Amino acid sequence: MKAVKLTTLYLTIVLVSIFNSLSAQQPNPPGQVENSEDAINQAYLFAHMTHEDYGKLYYSVSLDGLHWYALNDRKRVFDEYHGHPDICKGHDGRYYIAGNRGDNSPDINFWVSDDLVTWEKYSTYTPDLKSTPDYSYALQRIGAPKVYFDQGLKQYIVTWHTPHMEGTKEDAERYWASQRTLYVLSNDLKIFSEYPTRLFDWDMGTIDVFIRKIGENYYAVLKDETYPTLYWTTGKTIRIAKAPSILGPYSEPGPSISPNFREAPMLIPSPDNTVWYLYYEQYPGISYGLSIADNMNGPWYQASGYTFHRTWDKYGLPSSVRHGCMMTISKEEYNTLVDHFGIVK
Template sequence: MRKFLFPVFFLASLICSAQKQVYLFSYFTDNGQDGLHYASSTDGLHWSALRQGASYLSPEVGKDKLMRDPCIIRGADGQFHMVWTSGWHDQIIGYSSSKDLKNWSPQQAISVMEHEPTAKNSWAPEVFYDDQQKQYLIFWATTIPGRHADIADSEHEKGLNHRIYYVTTKDFKKFSKTKLFFNPSFSAIDASLLKKGKWYYMFVKNENPKPAEKNIRITKSRKAEGPYPVEVSAPITGKYWAEGPTAVEIGDYVYVYFDKYIDHTYGALRSKDMEHWEDVSDQVEFPKGIRHGTVLTITEAEFNAIK
């Protein structure tokens, strides 16, 4: 009787596909001084802190040695790549990679704005894999005094008037020159990308102070690198102040989570068509003290290895 040799790669594929998906939220608490925190969910609504809210990684780079706004993605190389805000007045951002979300490579300072001596900051960086160009985009918000139109008197708000800048890289060793990524007619911060179908959607905060906007808008492009139209959508968030959007597809919906930072709580929206948004903030549960973070999908095995 001939033995049937089951292909190992096919078996591994079946095992992977059979694993349940877990949604992982990377976030910071307080001022970001103790580093990286995780929360998990299986339905996108109920989130629980891992390790009783203990930190998974302490910050080591930057003037203030903070780890605010951690953004983690799964790269094309199968590794996890993370960027974060390293300090309030840094011209660099933090970077590290991991194979298992637990053991991280030596932390690296990526010089993104040191060529601009007057640049005030490099805030809320995000990393995104551009599957068309086979490269990574890293983008963040920076204020360069006097550089951009100040139609809402933004520079009188602690001297800040942000726009979104970016670099590209294929290996996190060599980086392109810094370029302007998104330059609307308002102070823009906290940009985040989601690919859905043939479109790349950018969620971004309108930071204008007079009159106070502090809400999330949307623009979209056929290319990850843009250009993104500066004529953005109407606010998708409500009368509360919101920042730090992060999006994920769960079932028929796209969920957008955001920090209601004045209310010291987290909110959520969802949509089936990317045009009509339902506020489901009253349905979500997040750990106490959670601050601006990002969401990604991992396998049950990966989750079990870190919980």
């Protein structure tokens, strides 16, 4: 009888141990705060398109940079907009968003907002691509224009990608491999540089480039647009180049931060401002990945997500979201957006 009790006790301990190991919560991503009032970065906005409504403007928000919720009952927040959403806070404290009507359109359009709720048309810029030095053979394509305002320089840099080779039935990929990143400068997004200029002096396909000044350096986060092979393993991944000034010269891009076939990177600081969260899309609209580092030079590691196991997934986004931009906002701005549009949880 005593042996049976000991055996039962042993089995109970084993079963409890197995249950605990299966349900154990793995460490959460760094950079979080225990009390929301201690957060340096109190809230976040994700301005994006959707898989079903490509190129239009939708909003999702987050309080921790990890868990995101759709606004406006998953409907558009501004019907006039078209493009790959990219927003910055500008020279006058207002928000500016860049877009285009399509890659074949000759124009880059800008809208302005005081509160991220109501947008109005601000300006239109039509770059003369044939005037770019050493790139007069560029095709008339303007892909995913992005805008960044450098507070120290009091200057905007607008970037986009432009190819110089048409795709063919035998080699459709050469169109993408021929993409090069161009830029213009502006003080007010009304008057621009005389002509577009290539941003990088290395000869490699790049798209979805955005620039951030962090510390004393500038970082260009980009998609390596070469097709991946055994001899170019970084193809179709997210990489980072570094420079001492906004126009470079930029270093050769570093190692891959994402797996292959990822694009549209987005960068935000953690709530406690000690860690970087770098999101990227597994296209076309399959899922999002998240890589984390405590400085822009790495090393980076990938957080667990899209496993659909509650204890494994460390971040989550609304279904069907496609690329755009993520940015920090104040708690007051978050409340304004939620109050105006409503939140889907």
